[in-house]
Amino acid sequence: MQKREGRQILSDGMRLRCPRCGAGKMFLGMFKMRSECSSCHFRFEREAGYFVGAMYINYGMTVIIAFAGYFALDYFTAIPFLPNFILWGVFSALFPVFFFRYSRSLWLSFDCIFNPSDSPDSRREGANPPSA
Numbered sequence: 851m852q853k854r855e856g857r858q859i860l861s862d863g864m865r866l867r868c869p870r871c872g873a874g875k876m877f878l879g880m881f882k883m884r885s886e887c888s889s890c891h892f893r894f895e896r897e898a899g900y901f902v903g904a905m906y907i908n909y910g911m912t913v914i915i916a917f918a919g920y921f922a923l924d925y926f927t928a929i930p931f932l933p934n935f936i937l938w939g940v941f942s943a944l945f946p947v948f949f950f951r952y953s954r955s956l957w958l959s960f961d962c963i964f965n966p967s968d969s970p971d972s973r974r975e976g977a978n979p980p981s982a
């Protein structure tokens with residue numbers, strides 16, 4: 851398989867496409883993730899607990915946006931403390947639900963960029979048996 855650039859891998863990740871081939875979709879619905887790529891059979895969940903790192907991405911993005919948004923509104927508008935606080939509290943509860951798929955996709959994309967692997971264990975079992 852042709853080596854892909856990090857920028858292309860991230861672009862495919864943000865479109866919720868397979869970071870390896872860019873063709874297969876990663877999700878069946880809002881929360882249901884495919885076990886492997888329908889196009890290249892790249893296994894998405896590499897091991898148990900693999901997507902814990904995606905939770906850090908989701909949490910980090912939520913905190914960064916909520917803090918920046920709170921202080922931006924506080925600085926540039928005359929919005930009182932309580933409505934501003936409630937606004938960003940509600941945002942912090944809803945945004946992670948929306949960003950769930952993207953955080954997983956980004957986590958997998960980062961893994962493909964920093965730990966590129968074309969080994970058989972990253973594919974569906976039996977799809978590419980190791981040669982002896």
Ligand SMILES: [Zn+2]
Nearest residue numbers: 868871887890
């Ligand atoms: Zn693929």
